[in-house]
Amino acid sequence: MGRNTRKRRTPLATRAMAATAALALGGGGLIWANFYASAHEEDSPSNRTRSGAAQIATINCPDVGQKLTKVPRKARRGVARELALLDQQVTAAYKRLADTRRAQAGDASYVSNAILGPLRSKRTATLDRIRITINRAGGQAPRNLGGFARCEGVPAEQPQVDDGGQDQNNDGQDQNNDGQDQGDGGQDQGGNGGQAGNGPVADDFVDIEDVQPGGGPQGVNGNGLPANGDTGSTGTFTTECGTNENENRNSDNVIVAPGVSNGAQHQHDYVGNQANNAFASDEDLANGDTTCRNQGDRSSYFWPVIRLQNGQNDIDAGRPGGGQDGNVGQIVEPAQVDLRFVGNRTSDVVAMPKALRIITGDAKSFVNGLNNANTNWSCTGFEDRVVTDKYPICPEGSSVVRTSFFQSCWDGQNTDSANHRTHVDFVEADGSCSNGFRAIPQLQVRLVYDIPAPQIQNGQVQNAYAIDSFPDQLHKPITDHNDFINFFDEDLMNEMVECINSGQDCQ
Template sequence: MGRNTRKRRMPLAAKAVAASAALALGGGGLVWANFYASAHESDPSQNRTKSTAAQVATIDCPDVGQQLSNVPGRARGEVDGELASMDQQITDAYLRLITTRQAQAGDAQYVQNAILGPLKDRRKVLLDRIKLEINRAGGQAPGNLDGLASCSGRPADQPQPNDGQNGDGQSGDGQDQGDGQDPNDNGNGAAGPFADDFVDINDVQPNSRNLPNGLAANGRSGSRGTFTTKCGVNENNLFNSDNVIVAPGVGNGAHHMHDYVGNQSNTAFAGDDDLGNADTSCQNQGDKSSYFWPVLRVQDGTQEFDANDQGGGAEGNVGKILKASQAELRFVGNKRSKVVAMPKFLRIITGDAKAFTNGLTNANTSYSCTGFEDRQATDKYVLCPEGSQVVRTSNFQSCWDGQNIDSANHRAHVAFAGADGNCPNGFKAIPQLQVRLVYDVPTPTIENGQVKNPYAVDSFPEQLHKPITDHNDFINVMDESLMNKVVKCLNQGKNCT
C-alpha cells in the first residue's frame, strides 16, 4: 500500500485566494473579515485593520469527542462516524469563512447568520444522533451535549483562556497591502503559519518547557533500561489522511496527511486482523506496531502528489513533504516501579491535533534543534542555525488502566505518570514510547513581520498549522515474545534493540 488516491477537489488555497483576491487584509497576513465592523464607520479600510480582537480568523468548536468517555462498545463505531462528520462540517464551514470575505465586509452579521448559525443546526442533528446511539446501546449520554452545538468565530490574536501561551497570535504592520495579494499566502490561502509562530532557538530558555505533560523521561531508578526499535523513515512512502484510531472506517478522517513507519497496512479500514497480518518496515519482524504522525512540509510552492487531494492541498496542506532523516523510536521505563507488558493492539494518542482551539490540556509536543536540545519550544516552530537540524519530540502516556486497549475518547484508558513516577490509582506502569524525529529543514526567511517558505506540520484546516497542534499516534502490534523482551530489558536496566 502506498499513497492514497482520494477524490480530488479544488485546493482550499485556490478557493481562498480566488474568493479573497480583492480583499487582502493585513494584521499578520490572515485574510480576515471584521466580525463587528460597523456599517456607520466612514473608513471601511480602518475597520478591517484597527482591532485584531474584532476579527474572525478561524472557527472554534467544542471538541465533542473529548466529552464522551463512556460510550458502550457496540455504539462506538457509529459515534466515531458522527464525530468524523462533525469534523467535516467544521472543515466545510471554515472553507466558507475564507471564501466569503467580500460578503462579510458588507455585512457585520454575515459570519453569524450564514456560517455559524447553520453550523450549529447541523451539529445539533449529529449530537441528537450521538445521544440516540449511546442510549440505544444501553449507555447514558452526557447531559451537556446540547450545549456543545454552538461554535464561535475565533478572533485573530486572542489566546485561549489559561492556555499558557505567550504571543501565539500573528504579527504584522496592519496595513492593507493594496495589491490584491496577501504577503503571508504561502500557497494555502494565508492559513498559516505566520512569523509569530517561529522563534530563534537561541531565544528559547534552557529547561523552560512547561506543558502539563512534560517530556522528561519517566524512569531511571525503578526500571532503568531502554529498548529501541528501528523501523526506518517511511522509505516506502506510505501516506494517507486517515486515522484508524479516531475515525475508523472513515476515509480522510484526519483531514491531514500522516507519515507511517512500522505497520504497512494502516488505513481507516484496517481491523486488528489486518494489522496483525501486515508487513512491517521494522528491522525486527516481530514488531508490526504502527507509528504515525502528521507530515512536516515546506510551503515552497512544490506540487506534491496530494496537491489536489483531500487531506492535502484541497484542505490547505501544501508544499514539499519533508521526510525525516532520523526517526528514533525508544521505549523507557518508570521511575518508581517495574513495567508490565502492553496488551496487543493497545492504541495511544499523545498531543492534540486541535490544541489551537482546544487549549493545552492534551498538548504534548516539542520542537528543538540538534545541539540545542536542552531548549524545547512548546508553541513555536524553531529557527535553527546553519548546520543544525530541526527536532520534533513527543513522549507517550506510560500508565494503562489494565483492561482496555482503547476508550471512547481515546485517552481515558491511558495516563501520564506523575512527577514522582506514580501512576493514577488502578493504573499500571507500561513501557513509555518516546519518538524523536530529525529533519533537514531549509530555514524560513522572516522580514518585516512576514515569513516566506515556512515549514509547518499538517493540520485540520481551521487549526491554521499551529505548532501546538502537533501529535503522534501508536498502535502496539508487537508479538508476545518481543513485548516480553522489551519489558525484561527495561526492568533489568539493559539497553536493547
C-alpha cells in the first residue's frame, strides 16, 4: 500500500491588501508578495527592520520541468530525479531565507551572496546533468538550459507612502498599508503567517458572501468550463471511491517524480488505487487494491491535503512532506468526494488509454504565474460564487468546496509527456479539441470539507486552513492541483464511453 503516513484509522478577489499575493504575469511571471517575511525572526516586532534586504518573501526559480517538452522516454526517469533535486535545492534555500532574517537585516547583499549565489551554483550542476542525460539518450537538450539556473528573491513590498496617499508604484491606490502601518507600528502581519511561518495569512481568505455570483466554477485560465452541453456527448459517469477513510497518504508523486521519495514535498490524499507511491510501476498500479465501489476502477485520484492551523500537529509533524517541509496542522479528511466524468459539447468521446496521466492546476503557480493554474474554491449553498486566489470563509452550516476540472483532449498517442502537460489539453471556447486531439471523458473532482470558519481580527487570521504546498509556495490557494492516473479496466471504460456518448447518467 506504500508508505502510509497514518497507520491507524478509524479573478474574483477585488483588492490586494497587506499579506496578499498580487499576481503579475509580466516579468517572467513573478508574483510580488505584499507582506513582511520575518516569520522566523527571533526579535520582537519593535526590533524588526524595514531594510529592503530583509524583505524577501520567497524565492522564484524557473520551473525547468515545464520547459522540457522533448525528453527521450528512456531518459525521463533520470531527468525526473534531477528535477526533484532542483525542488529540494529551492526548499533548502527557502528554509535558509526564513531562518536568517537578522543576518539579512544587517547586510543588504546577504540574500544574493549567501542564498541565491550558492543556489545558482547547485542548479547549474544539476542542469548540466540533465543536459547530459538527455543528450546521451539521443535527445537534444535546450540550448539555453543553463540559463534556468538563476533564481530571484520575491520581495515583500514596503509600506512606503508618499504625501499624497499614493503608493510608490503610482497606481493611485495604497496597497501596502490599507490604512494601517504594517511594519514597526500598527498591525503587524506576523511574517508569512501559519503555524510553520510560511502561510497562510489573513488576506488569503475572503468571506464567500462578499463574492459576486459568477455562474459557477470556471478555473483561473478559463479552461475549466464543463465540457458537455446540449449537443455532442451529453451523458455522465460517476464512480464512488470513498473519502480516504483508509488515511492513505504520502508525499510522493509518481507522475512527476517517479522513484523519488518525498518528491512532492507535501502530503496527498489518495482514493481509488491503494498502491500509489513513488516506486509504483504501471503493473503495480494495475494490480493494486482499490477503494472504488466498482472494482473495475483501479484508477488513482489524488490531491494535496487540507490542514487546520489550530495549533495541533498531525502524525507527520517531524517527517518529510509534513513538518520538515513546512506543512503542519491537523489533516482534515474530505466529508464528500464526488468523481464524475462528462462528455464533450461538440463530439463523441473516445476511451482513455490505460495508464493515462493527467495533472490539472499547478503546485508552483505562486511563482510560476497563471498559465497552468486551475483552481475553484467555494462553499456549499454558494457554488455560483467562486474564488481562485483566496480560501473561502463559509457561513455557519456551509462547507468548503474544492472543484477541479481536468483536461479532456488527448493527443491520441501518449499516456504522458515530458512535462506532463503537452499530451493533453483543455477544450477550445466552442468545446472542441484542436491540433488533431481527440475528446476523452472529462474528469471533474468535487471535494467538500467541514471546516470551522476562519476569523480575521486586526489583520490576523484565527482557525485558518490551507492546502499543503512546497515550502516556498507559502500555502497559497492558487497552488491547488489535482492528479489522475487511469486504470479503468477495458470493459468498464467502454461502458463509460457508451454511457456518455448515448446521453445517459450512469454509475
